[in-house]
Amino acid sequence: MSDVLNEVLNANREYSQRFGEKGKLALPPARRIAVLTCMDARLDPAKFAGLSEGDAHVIRNAGGRASDDAIRSLVISYKLLGTREFFVIHHTDCGMQFFTNEVIRGLLASSLETAELTTSGFHHPLVPATIPIYGYIYDVRGGRLIEVEEATRAGRAS
Amino acid sequence: MSDVLNEVLNANREYSQRFGEKGKLALPPARRIAVLTCMDARLDPAKFAGLSEGDAHVIRNAGGRASDDAIRSLVISYKLLGTREFFVIHHTDCGMQFFTNEVIRGLLASSLETAELTTSGFHHPLVPATIPIYGYIYDVRGGRLIEVEEATRAGRAS
Numbered sequence: 001m002s003d004v005l006n007e008v009l010n011a012n013r014e015y016s017q018r019f020g021e022k023g024k025l026a027l028p029p030a031r032r033i034a035v036l037t038c039m040d041a042r043l044d045p046a047k048f049a050g051l052s053e054g055d056a057h058v059i060r061n062a063g064g065r066a067s068d069d070a071i072r073s074l075v076i077s078y079k080l081l082g083t084r085e086f087f088v089i090h091h092t093d094c095g096m097q098f099f100t101n102e103v104i105r106g107l108l109a110s111s112l113e114t115a116e117l118t119t120s121g122f123h124h125p126l127v128p129a130t131i132p133i134y135g136y137i138y139d140v141r142g143g144r145l146i147e148v149e150e151a152t153r154a155g156r157a158s
Numbered sequence: 159m160s161d162v163l164n165e166v167l168n169a170n171r172e173y174s175q176r177f178g179e180k181g182k183l184a185l186p187p188a189r190r191i192a193v194l195t196c197m198d199a200r201l202d203p204a205k206f207a208g209l210s211e212g213d214a215h216v217i218r219n220a221g222g223r224a225s226d227d228a229i230r231s232l233v234i235s236y237k238l239l240g241t242r243e244f245f246v247i248h249h250t251d252c253g254m255q256f257f258t259n260e261v262i263r264g265l266l267a268s269s270l271e272t273a274e275l276t277t278s279g280f281h282h283p284l285v286p287a288t289i290p291i292y293g294y295i296y297d298v299r300g301g302r303l304i305e306v307e308e309a310t311r312a313g314r315a316s
Binding site for chain 1: 160168170172173174183187190191192197198199201202205206212213214215223227228231234238243245253292297299300302303
């Protein structure tokens with residue numbers, strides 16, 4: 001067994017021993033929100049946004065993109081599980097800004113089952129125009145959420 | 159401003175005030191792992207697997223599926239950011255088991271830009287066969303990670 005696997009299983013054993021009332025949580029998110037953000041290791045959405053188990057759907061991929069799969073997840077979140085507000089949180093120093101689309105296309109093109117990069121904007125036809133969508137950038141150096149407009153004004157949009 | 163948005167921003171302010179050394183974390187995941195799991199609100203991968211900020215890539219979608227977008231993210235994680243072990247963690251009482259593919263296809267088909275459901279298996283041609291992939295099921299009632307083979311034997315596979 002690898003060291004990391006062993007550590008993960010030990011940490012999980014401790015977590016489950018203090019599980020308590022969390023075992024009674026309902027399936028729909030209690031705070032009726034969904035968060036779309038990047039897979040980046042430095043981001044812990046539960047911690048930086050103050051979310052407890054049961055509060056919110058969290059969707060993550062490389063770059064926090066509104067990919068078809070993220071949209072599929074948001075549609076399920078909204079239509080089947082009752083979320084009513086979305087947070088889209090990108091971040092500073094994102095790896096995706098260093099890796100050009102060409103580099104990534106090159107990696108992906110090495111297979112017949114090419115996973116296409118999508119460049120879909122956020123107000124997708126499957127997402128109702130009435131749902132509030134908050135756009136923030138997480139500053140990995142300071143831990144703050146910065147509103148997208150504010151970040152743009154300060155020239156810090158990633 | 160909505161109540162939830164206000165709460166999130168307040169929680170974030172507190173988090174950033176105790177940010178400390180986290181502002182110096184490097185981009186590549188320190189523990190060289192990536193976790194693919196469901197967006198379900200009851201799951202907090204950092205907590206149930208003992209991960210700190212900076213440790214691991216976390217990829218999440220509805221069902222924890224190995225969708226094209228999840229594969230894109232894992233390829234970037236492995237090839238560009240050096241992860242060397244993957245965890246795929248599904249869970250008990252998953253919403254996706256109640257919503258049939260037909261229901262979801264119906265929802266998604268209401269648009270020209272249909273997001274197709276994928277049924278791709280895990281050993282995708284873009285993922286090297288040599289990388290260890292650990293399959294676990296998280297028990298939402300007890301907080302435990304159950305190995306997939308063990309879960310299947312106990313008739314608890316979700």
